[in-house]
Amino acid sequence: MFELLCSITMFKLLFSTFCSNSAPGSSTADSPFWAAIVKEQTKVVEIMLDNGQNPNEHFMKHTISPLHFAAQKGNLELCKLLIEKDANVNQRTNDTRGLVPLHFACARGNLPIVKLLVEEGNADIEVANFYGDTALIYALLENKKLDIAHYLVTRGVRIDQINFGVSPLHIIAEKGDFALCKFLIDNGANVNQKADACGRQLTPLHIACFKGHLQIVKLLVEEGNADIEAADSNGDTAFSLALKKLNFEIARFLLGKCARFDRVDKTGHSPLHFVAVIGNFAFCKFLVENGANVNQKTTDVGDHMSTALHFACVNGHLQIVKLLVEEGNADIEVATSNGDTALFLALKKRNFKIARYLYDKGARTDWLRLLDAVFTPLLIVMLVVGIGSILFINRLHFD
Structure with a gap:
């Protein structure tokens, strides 16, 4: 015990001398204070303080304060000491992240x-x-660990706080974590809150649909009563x-x-237009029926103000074309704003079937x-797709 007291007394003397010869607030890798912090020598740190x-001296190499270090290491005793000695609990790291x-x-x-x-x-x-993370x-x-999240909620943290x-x-919702999503919903998170994500005003449901998280979608709708008809800034709903x-x-x-399923976005595209483009027969049939x-x-x-039939013809989806015509009674003569009919579009794209x-x-x-005008449909076909289409047209007239 006597030797320990002598050691502490000698340390106090040496440290006092060091402090008197050092610049105030100096922050170097050779700092005895930081050496004690890194080794988590709480008693030595207390003597220095x-x-x-x-207590807020940043460590040059790591851009963190002693309290940052102690919190990161999980040293409760050291954290308590630093707080008692007036360490700044809201001090940020001296880097691009700005963590407390x-x-x-x-x-x-x-x-x-x-x-x-x-x-x-x-x-x-x-x-x-600095990136908006709380x-x-x-x-x-x-x-x-939901225990910390729950504690923060009981302390009044804003569960719907918007950052960035x-x-x-x-x-x-973007991460697709069911348990965490349920925690937020159970604690009153606004499921219909819109946020500026990807330059669009999206709800959590939009994001879950976009990312393909089915279980999150079900949770938001069935337990959170999310509005499935809410549209983003482009006019897209969760379904689209x-x-x-x-x-x-x-x-x-x-x-x-x-x-x-009949909602359109700001450009007038409906779900039927989209499935006609990609050629999904099952969904197209469902929508038509x-x-x-x-x-x-x-x-x-x-x-060019196209219909679903025009899209199907352009993209070569024969079965979709048949479905739209035979079950949907699509008008095969309706033209786009360019005057193109379904037949003409099919010829342009060489979809001869x-x-x-x-x-x-x-x-x-x-x-x-x-042929009384320079740019008749026949001449355009000749210019665009060549003789193959002309031979097809001749077959139409001479079969």
Whole structure:
């Protein structure tokens, strides 16, 4: 005991001398204070602090403060000492992330240190790093320990806090973690909150549909009562987003929940237009049988106000063409804003089987003989697709 007391006394003397010869607030890798911090020598750290050592000294190499280090290491005793000696609990790391000690504690899943920082250090539970991540986000994503997330909620953390355009529920919906998503919903997260994700005003349901997370979609709809008809800034609903990402299981689920399938986006594209483009026969049949408007035109100038039949002809989907015509009674003579009919589009794309089918169904061909203008349909076909189409047309007239 006597030797220990002598050692401590000698250390106090040496440290006092060091402090008197060092610049105030100096921060170097050779700092005795940081050597004691790194070795987690709490008693030595206490002596230094009692002799005027700055508790917030950053370690040059790691850009962190002593409290950051202690929180990261999970050293409750050292954290408590630093807080008692007026360490700044909201001090950020000196780097591009800007983390506070609470972020480290939440990421490490250390509930006692989280409580210490909040209850004794009055740490700001809402503070976000420079990328918008809060203590709640770290608790949910880094260690997935709901005890810390639950504690933060009981302390009044804003569960719908928007940072960098998104809320915690948006982030979890994108990650597809069922347990965390359920936790947020059970604690009152706004399932219909829109956030500026990817430049569009998306709800968590939109994101889950886009990413293909079926179980998250079911959770949001069945337990969160998410609005399945809410549209993003492009006019897309959850159903249309699921279709566009080819997440057909989700699309079927939403249809089972009475999602409207005749909604159009801002360019006038309907779900039927989309399935006609990709050639999904089962979905096209479902939409046609349930009353989708097969003659509805887009309003997009780039698509020349096309119908589902036009899209099917352009993309060479013969079975879709037959379905639209025979079961949907699609108008085979309706033209795009360019004046192109289904037959003409099929010829342009050299989809001769479709062209023959349309001819057999009575598609008009008399317009092909009009040669009184420079750019007649016949001449355009010659220029665009060559002699193959002309031979086909001749067969139509001379069979």
